[in-house]
Amino acid sequence: MERDVFQTVYSSPYITKTDYEEIASAHSQMGVEQGTILLEAGKIANEYYIIEKGLFRSFVYDYNGNEITTEFYCPEELLIESFSLFYRSPSMENFQALTSGTVWKINYQTFQQLLDQTEGLREWGRAWATHHLFTMKKRSVNMLTMNATDRYLTLLNERPQIIQQAPLKHVASYLGITDTSLSRIRKEIVIA
Incomplete structure (x- = not known):
């Protein structure tokens, strides 16, 4: 299982089998209980x-002290606070396990060493950063141009695990709507 996770997450034609073995050995497996704050x-x-297993989220507190979910993280995805990690600056977000799960952890120094010695990982990193930037931009535009029902349907189609496992209040805040609006949307979809 572990090698599959690494090859999926670090998917790149530039990373060799030997590179994958080094990358995998640089990570350590960790069980996480529901509710754990990772950062x-x-x-x-x-x-x-x-x-590897579980559902996680990042969140902030708005100006009224309400929790706003900024992102969800599913299996075979990176749970990373890029700005804090790479710029060595305090995080603006909290990262929490919504379910119990299993993760593979790698520390900053070890990752930097791998980047220095593994050209394929550097290429992967550039591709990942570009994709991540595109995804963030798409989400920003969708929040401004799509109605709440369409945002919900997009999330349901693209990442159903979130709808199935995350508390509705977190899904609602992620979509930028109230719990009541989300309940109404869900009822309308079932009836339609």
Whole structure:
């Protein structure tokens, strides 16, 4: 299982079988209980995680003190606070396990060493950063141009695990709507 996770997450034609073995050995497996905070706002990220099992989220507090979910993280995805990790600055977000799960952790220094010695990983990193930037931009535009029902349907189609496992209040805040609006949308979809 573990090698499959690494080859999926670090998918790149430039990474060799030997590279994958080195990358895998640089990570350590960790069980995570539901509700665990992996990174608190105000602290500097010293590692990132590959999710093998479970559902995670990042969140902030708005100006009224309400939790707003900024992203969800599913199996075979990176759970990473890029700005904090790479710029060595305090995180603006909190990262929390919504379910119990299993992750593979790699610390900042080890990742930097791997980047220095593995050309394929550098190429992967550039591709990942570009894709991540595109995904963030798409989400920003969708929040401004799509109605709430279409945002919900897009999330349901692209990442059904979130709809199935995340509490509705977190899904609603991620979609930028109230719990009541989300309940109404869900009822309308079932009836339609």
